Amino acid sequence: MFSCLDHLECSACSRTFERHTLINLCSCGGPILARYRLEEAANTTDRHRLKGHSLWRYHAILPVQRPEAIVSLGEGMTPLLPADKLGKALGLRRLYIQNEALNPSGSFKDLGFTVAISRAAELGVKEVGIPSAGNAGSAAAAYAARAGLRAHIFFPRDVPKAFLTECEAFGAHVELVDGKINDAGKHVAEGCKKYGWFDLSTLKEPYRLEGKKCMGYRLAEQLDWELPDVIVYPTGGGTGLIGMWKSFAEMEAMGWIGSSRPRMVSVQAAGCAPIVRAFERGAERAEFWENAATLAAGLRVPSAVGDALMLRALRESKGTAVAVSEEAILDGVQQMGQCEGIFACPEAGAALMGLRQLVEQGWVRPEERVVLFNTGSGLKYLDVFHPRSAIQ
Ligand SMILES: *Cc1c(COP(=O)(O)O)cnc(C)c1O
Numbered sequence: 153m154f155s156c157l158d159h160l161e162c163s164a165c166s167r168t169f170e171r172h173t174l175i176n177l178c179s180c181g182g183p184i185l186a187r188y189r190l191e192e193a194a195n196t197t198d199r200h201r202l203k204g205h206s207l208w209r210y211h212a213i214l215p216v217q218r219p220e221a222i223v224s225l226g227e228g229m230t231p232l233l234p235a236d237k238l239g240k241a242l243g244l245r246r247l248y249i250q251n252e253a254l255n256p257s258g259s260f261k262d263l264g265f266t267v268a269i270s271r272a273a274e275l276g277v278k279e280v281g282i283p284s285a286g287n288a289g290s291a292a293a294a295y296a297a298r299a300g301l302r303a304h305i306f307f308p309r310d311v312p313k314a315f316l317t318e319c320e321a322f323g324a325h326v327e328l329v330d331g332k333i334n335d336a337g338k339h340v341a342e343g344c345k346k347y348g349w350f351d352l353s354t355l356k357e358p359y360r361l362e363g364k365k366c367m368g369y370r371l372a373e374q375l376d377w378e379l380p381d382v383i384v385y386p387t388g389g390g391t392g393l394i395g396m397w398k399s400f401a402e403m404e405a406m407g408w409i410g411s412s413r414p415r416m417v418s419v420q421a422a423g424c425a426p427i428v429r430a431f432e433r434g435a436e437r438a439e440f441w442e443n444a445a446t447l448a449a450g451l452r453v454p455s456a457v458g459d460a461l462m463l464r465a466l467r468e469s470k471g472t473a474v475a476v477s478e479e480a481i482l483d484g485v486q487q488m489g490q491c492e493g494i495f496a497c498p499e500a501g502a503a504l505m506g507l508r509q510l511v512e513q514g515w516v517r518p519e520e521r522v523v524l525f526n527t528g529s530g531l532k533y534l535d536v537f538h539p540r541s542a543i544q
Pocket residue numbers: 259261286287288354386387388389390391392393450451497499500527528529
């Protein structure tokens with residue numbers, strides 16, 4: 153079988169659904185997860201002979217049923233770079249940067265949307281709606297254009313300008329709304345109800361997560377099926393973190409890796425850190441973060457649908473969650489640029505400075521193998537880095 157998708161399952165109440173159900177959240181409010189026949193996937197996939205560099209080399213554990221239904225822009229492989237100079241500056245001997253800026257629309261969001269858009273189109277969807285802080289909108293618009301779907305993208309008014317320009321170039325219907333991504337989400341929900349768009353909001357459908365989980369598969373593949381000790385990820389909606397955590401369980405079930413796991417680290421901005429606060433309080437869910445403010449647009453998520461899943465992954469992995477200041481975020485971008493020649497997005501600047509804190513506290517030890525994600529390109533944030541410049 154091309155895909156070993158078996159059924160869908162609610163992550164909160166465990167209710168199951170037939171695999172070809174076009175679905176958003178469960179009626180209980182829980183995010184839906186895709187489940188596979190993993191034994192069959194393992195029997196039909198030789199992990200040492202995965203073909204090509206596209207994300208779709210993992211097709212057995214992805215939901216799309218027919219190869220013709222794939223909508224791809226060549227996403228999937230990105231370099232896992234040894235970052236020796238930056239490692240030395242931090243006091244780490246084995247630091248790597250996974251540079252997601254090399255994806256087609258410049259961020260890891262492409263991994264989610266190649267899968268979500270392919271599957272939505274396969275299930276007959278014609279129009280999609282999505283609230284976005286930036287990169288998700290660009291990725292949704294790009295893949296929707298390629299699939300021939302109409303995309304309706306709602307950004308908070310203060311979104312970095314590049315995202316707007318880019319979505320318009322992709323022919324999407326774009327609207328700027330007052331408030332944060334959660335407010336943009338309300339407009340999307342209205343449009344979905346009124347016009348029958350399919351809602352592609354973070355974790356409100358099962359398949360963006362399936363694309364993101366491929367970051368876990370790819371990392372294992374790039375490290376010859378040995379996972380690192382620590383993964384540091386800038387966290388907004390949480391799909392990166394939750395997706396990788398899911399991939400590890402699947403890979404173990406397929407016999408591709410053992411039972412040891414990386415410690416997962418969520419880094420947020422001090423101006424919007426609901427997951428850090430919930431983690432520190434030992435809570436299972438995160439409370440809404442009032443007056444969220446950070447220049448790292450992808451981290452400006454005051455309330456995440458997947459909060460419980462994120463917190464569970466952090467705890468099960470013996471990981472942690474840290475917040476960093478706005479000043480530190482800009483420093484982080486500068487340090488990654490100067491040491492490694494990578495123009496990082498502010499979200500990754502945050503991740504780097506979160507890692508720095510953890511090394512200083514001794515939570516990460518010098519000899520540990522650490523993977524830091526640069527989740528997207530700094531080029532989309534020029535008006536954020538230089539707010540007073542002439543860029544209009
Ligand atoms: C969306 C985004 C994030 C946050 O990712 P989640 O998976 O939603 O937590 C981090 N960095 C960038 C550049 C993003 O676009």
